[in-house]
Amino acid sequence: xxxxxxxxxxxxxxxxxxxxxxxxxxxxxxxxxxxxxxxxxxxxxxxxxxxxxxxxxxxxxxxxxxxxxxxxxxxxxxxxxxxxxxxxxxxxxxxxxxxxxxxxxxxxxxxxxxxxxxxxxxxxxxxxxxxxxxxxxxxxxxxxxxxxxxxxxxxxxxxxxxxxxxxxxxxxxxxxxxxxxxxxxxxxxxxxxxxxxxxxxxxxxxxxxxxxxxxxxxxxxxxxxxxxxxxxxxxxxxxxxxxxxxxxx
Amino acid sequence: xxxxxxxxxxxxxxxxxxxxxxxxxxxxxxxxxxxxxxxxxxxxxxxxxxxxxxxxxxxxxxxxxxxxxxxxxxxxxxxxxxxxxxxxxxxxxxxxxxxxxxxxxxxxxxxxxxxxxxxxxxxxxxxxxxxxxx
Numbered sequence: 001x002x003x004x005x006x007x008x009x010x011x012x013x014x015x016x017x018x019x020x021x022x023x024x025x026x027x028x029x030x031x032x033x034x035x036x037x038x039x040x041x042x043x044x045x046x047x048x049x050x051x052x053x054x055x056x057x058x059x060x061x062x063x064x065x066x067x068x069x070x071x072x073x074x075x076x077x078x079x080x081x082x083x084x085x086x087x088x089x090x091x092x093x094x095x096x097x098x099x100x101x102x103x104x105x106x107x108x109x110x111x112x113x114x115x116x117x118x119x120x121x122x123x124x125x126x127x128x129x130x131x132x133x134x135x136x137x138x139x140x141x142x143x144x145x146x147x148x149x150x151x152x153x154x155x156x157x158x159x160x161x162x163x164x165x166x167x168x169x170x171x172x173x174x175x176x177x178x179x180x181x182x183x184x185x186x187x188x189x190x191x192x193x194x195x196x197x198x199x200x201x202x203x204x205x206x207x208x209x210x211x212x213x214x215x216x217x218x219x220x221x222x223x224x225x226x227x228x229x230x231x232x233x234x235x236x237x238x239x240x241x242x243x244x245x246x247x248x249x
Numbered sequence: 250x251x252x253x254x255x256x257x258x259x260x261x262x263x264x265x266x267x268x269x270x271x272x273x274x275x276x277x278x279x280x281x282x283x284x285x286x287x288x289x290x291x292x293x294x295x296x297x298x299x300x301x302x303x304x305x306x307x308x309x310x311x312x313x314x315x316x317x318x319x320x321x322x323x324x325x326x327x328x329x330x331x332x333x334x335x336x337x338x339x340x341x342x343x344x345x346x347x348x349x350x351x352x353x354x355x356x357x358x359x360x361x362x363x364x365x366x367x368x369x370x371x372x373x374x375x376x377x378x379x380x381x382x383x
Contacts, residue, residue, distance in 0.1 A: 009258065017262035018380055051301055058301040060343050100301060102263070102380065110254055115261035129266040129381050181267070181305050181376055246267065 012159040013133035016242055019113040020046045020103030022081070025056070027096045032087045037080040043111060045194050046103030047185045047240050048074045048081065053098050064099075064196065074101060075195025082193060106194075106240055107137050107162050132244035135180065136172060138163030141189070141238040142227040156243070170224040172243070177222050179246045184213045184224075187238040194240065213239045263380035271296045271375045277337055277352050279368040288354040288366065294373065296348040302377035304348070306341065337369055348375055 009015070019042075026036050040046060052072055053061040064074045072092060075082045081101065085092055105113060135156050142150075143166045151169040154161055163170065174180060187194035197213050216223040226239040258264070273294050280288045298304070338353040350373070354366050 011257050014257045015264040017259060017264055019262060021263060049303060051303055053301075060345065061298075061301050062343060063304045102303075113262070116263045117261055118263075126266075126381055130268065132265045132267050132378065181378075183305070244265070244267075 009131070010133055013135060013245070014160055015131060016104060016134040016137070016244070017113070018102045018116050019105045020048070020101070021116040021118075022099070022101040024081075024099040024101060025096055026083070026099075028085060028087075028092050028094060030093050032090060032093065034085045034087075036083040036085075039079060040076060040081045040103075042103075044105055044109040045076050045078055045187070045192075046081075047106060047183075047194060047196075047242075048076050048101055048103045049183060049196050050074060050099060050101040052100075054092075054095055056098050058098065058100065064101075072097065073195055074099075075193045076103070077192045077194075082195070104242065107139055107164065130246060132181065132246070134160060134242060135174065135245045136161045136163065136243040137241065138165065138170075139238055139240050140165045140167060140170065140224075140226040142166060142168040142229060144232060145228060145230045168226055168228050170226065172222040172224065173220060174222065174245075177217050177220070180217075180222055181244045182215055182222070182224075183242045183244075184215070185240040186213065187240060189236040189238060194238075197239075213237075213241070265378045266381045268299050268302065268377050268379065271373075273373050273375075274370055275350050275373050276368055276370040277339075277350075277354070280354060280366050286356045289352065291342075291349050291351040294348045294350060294375070296375050298343045298346055298348050299377050299379060300346070302379040304341065305376045305378060306373060339371075341375075 020040065022040075024038070028034055048064075050064050051058065051061040052064060053059070062072075065071050071086050073084050073086075075084070083099070087093055136154070137160075140163065145168070148166065150167060151171060152163075152165055152167040153171045153173065154163060156172050156174040184197040185194050186197040213227070214225045216225075222243070224239075224241065227235075227237055229236065271294075273296060275292055275294060277292070278290075280290075336353075336355055338355075340351050342349050342351060356366070
């Protein structure tokens with residue numbers, strides 16, 4: 001099979017379709033933390049991502065993220081979009097912030113989606129752009145350690161792969177792992193909120209080790225660690241992810 | 250309305266394109282935090298950022314021989330000795346269309362003065378995603 005990077009489009013791998021788009025602005029208060037919510041009016045929890053800016057033309061924009069110290073992040077529950085500002089440096093306090101929010105439907109959603117393309121002046125498909133074929137998408141809810149085989153292996157060069165699993169570790173084999181770009185969301189089972197996962201890192205708390213989603217690019221495969229729960233009392237997350245390859249540039 | 254799972258491509262929906270895949274080596278300079286035990290700074294990468302694009306960064310840190318994927322903010326931990334830990338916290342921001350790396354270096358269990366923090370170099374691969382038909 002030819003490499004995906006040889007093709008503008010390959011019918012073995014779909015383009016990922018953005019099913020939610022929202023332009024939003026709000027003037028932040030003077031506090032160093034704040035939560036803003038509004039209804040998304042969707043029949044599913046969207047996997048949100050996007051950018052924000054202090055100017056409406058987005059001349060300088062920042063990726064929505066969950067970095068500590070000073071960040072603005074976006075998430076969603078079954079009803080609302082949830083914007084959280086953590087702002088110990090006061091970078092965004094008392095300022096009007098503009099947002100462009102995008103969202104995917106989780107793989108569990110099989111119903112209809114309203115159009116999002118705004119193509120009044122742009123090409124529907126521009127062969128000068130490098131599009132990102134969707135290699136793999138999934139939702140993984142790891143089981144408690146010791147209750148099941150912890151690792152699953154998938155081969156991603158056979159066409160688009162959809163994964164719904166309960167594994168702690170996924171080994172994803174692909175022709176050129178360095179061609180892959182991932183986006184990951186964490187859904188907290190207890191709060192029902194799903195948000196983009198940034199700063200994936202392994203953490204140790206006392207004698208118990210739990211890992212938020214982490215990606216490791218080994219020579220032959222991409223390893224995704226979706227969580228490690230030894231006790232039912234530890235944080236319970238579902239990892240949603242999308243993995244893209246490079247299309248023809 | 251359409252069921253997106255039926256289609257390889259549907260022009261009713263935005264999709265993602267990739268632009269400006271850049272690789273640069275970023276070196277956080279050696280420093281002496283002195284009695285405070287913390288040092289901050291920023292480094293211009295020279296990477297131009299498309300307006301409104303979403304950044305994904307892969308960072309390859311040689312000591313660990315693998316790379317993380319994060320859009321902003323990650324920690325690189327380097328053990329210096331059994332009693333001191335040097336942490337480099339790295340994050341990104343955009344100013345005037347250029348990508349900058351900001352860093353914070355701090356030392357856990359700091360009790361001495363005059364500790365030299367070594368320079369650290371990592372390979373930054375910044376990828377920008379955006380929907381062309383937005």
